[in-house]
Amino acid sequence: AAKAAGKNCVRSSGAALDRVVDRRARLARDLPAAIAGGQLSVVYQPVVGVPERRVLGLEALVRWDHPELGAVPPEEFVPLAEDDGLVVPLQRWVLAEATATLAPLLAAGHDLQLGVNVSIRHLQSGCLAADVATALAGSGVPPHRLMLELTESVLMGAGERMDGDLATLRDLGCVLSLDDFGKGHSSLARLARLPVQVLKMDRAFVAHIEADPRTAALVDSVVQLGRTLGMDVVAEGVETTGQLAALRSLGCRYLQGFLLGRPVAAGQLPAMLARFDPAVLDAVEVSSHV
Numbered sequence: 389a390a391k392a393a394g395k396n397c398v399r400s401s402g403a404a405l406d407r408v409v410d411r412r413a414r415l416a417r418d419l420p421a422a423i424a425g426g427q428l429s430v431v432y433q434p435v436v437g438v439p440e441r442r443v444l445g446l447e448a449l450v451r452w453d454h455p456e457l458g459a460v461p462p463e464e465f466v467p468l469a470e471d472d473g474l475v476v477p478l479q480r481w482v483l484a485e486a487t488a489t490l491a492p493l494l495a496a497g498h499d500l501q502l503g504v505n506v507s508i509r510h511l512q513s514g515c516l517a518a519d520v521a522t523a524l525a526g527s528g529v530p531p532h533r534l535m536l537e538l539t540e541s542v543l544m545g546a547g548e549r550m551d552g553d554l555a556t557l558r559d560l561g562c563v564l565s566l567d568d569f570g571k572g573h574s575s576l577a578r579l580a581r582l583p584v585q586v587l588k589m590d591r592a593f594v595a596h597i598e599a600d601p602r603t604a605a606l607v608d609s610v611v612q613l614g615r616t617l618g619m620d621v622v623a624e625g626v627e628t629t630g631q632l633a634a635l636r637s638l639g640c641r642y643l644q645g646f647l648l649g650r651p652v653a654a655g656q657l658p659a660m661l662a663r664f665d666p667a668v669l670d671a672v673e674v675s676s677h678v
């Protein structure tokens with residue numbers, strides 16, 4: 389019986405693997421058409437400033453609504469685009485779409501910065517800076533309104549060769565941020581020399597900030613590190629009022645997460661901005677001890 393169960397187990401995990409491979413192949417096959425027209429969209433999540441008590445920024449997050457498979461998460465299809473040489477057209481589309489969304493909001497008087505996630509393949513392609521410049525020129529968005537979010541693996545892996553592209557982006561006047569900070573393998577020596585102005589602290593820190601005093605101590609260190617290096621620190625993944633209170637007490641000034649606002653479609657942005665209530669920043673956990 390044990391042997392049969394074992395065999396069964398092998399067979400079913402083999403079938404599961406087949407399904408994963410099938411889905412991957414299917415998505416890879418369908419991705420060019422999705423990029424070429426209609427199936428991609430961008431949603432926007434607010435970044436809130438604690439001292440400013442308002443929405444300071446929006447992060448652009450790409451979405452794929454597959455006609456038969458439904459929503460495919462970016463963590464699934466962005467790597468496929470990277471493997472198949474499609475990431476440059478994908479990123480060009482996101483840059484054009486997101487800057488075209490921001491332009492009328494700026495014209496309406498909203499003081500906002502737009503964050504766009506960058507792929508290492510785009511940086512390696514050597515056309516990132518030119519593509520960013522094209523999107524800015526096409527939309528009329530000023531460079532300082534655009535923040536390019538690079539992950540640790542992108543920035544730490546990028547050699548001196550790619551530092552040139554990053555310098556070009558900085559020279560254009562764009563803001564650079566280090567995304568998912570603390571998740572990967574950062575060299576503190578390299579961090580000090582990176583041309584980034586913003587650290588986006590990985591949401592794993594925020595998730596454990598209340599239950600684990602050592603994580604809270606780490607968050608404290610990251611906030612201090614940002615202060616030392618002259619970088620703004622954004623906490624990602626803020627979901628609860630307890631997390632918010634802990635981050636505030638540690639002096640973290642910039643917050644992003646479902647508690648502050650979920651990503652919304654472009655059409656919902658004016659309403660989302662109008663509806664944002666800074667009282668959310670004062671929310672405190674109702675403690676059973678009081």
Ligand code: C2E
Nearest residue numbers: 449450462463466482505506507625626627644645646647
């Ligand atoms: P990221 O850049 O770290 O983006 C933040 C992710 O956290 C988003 O997931 C967002 O929806 C999610 N998030 C925000 N607040 C919360 C929260 O309170 N709790 C939880 N559990 N999650 C929260 P999303 O949109 O699925 O994107 C995942 C990743 O895919 C992004 O991580 C980014 O690395 C990548 N990505 C998204 N859009 C693009 C894009 O246009 N280009 C590239 N190259 N990568 C992208």
Ligand code: MG
Nearest residue numbers: 447505537567
């Ligand atoms: Mg990001």
Ligand code: MG
Nearest residue numbers: 567568588624
């Ligand atoms: Mg992140």
Ligand code: MG
Nearest residue numbers: 463539567568
């Ligand atoms: Mg991420």
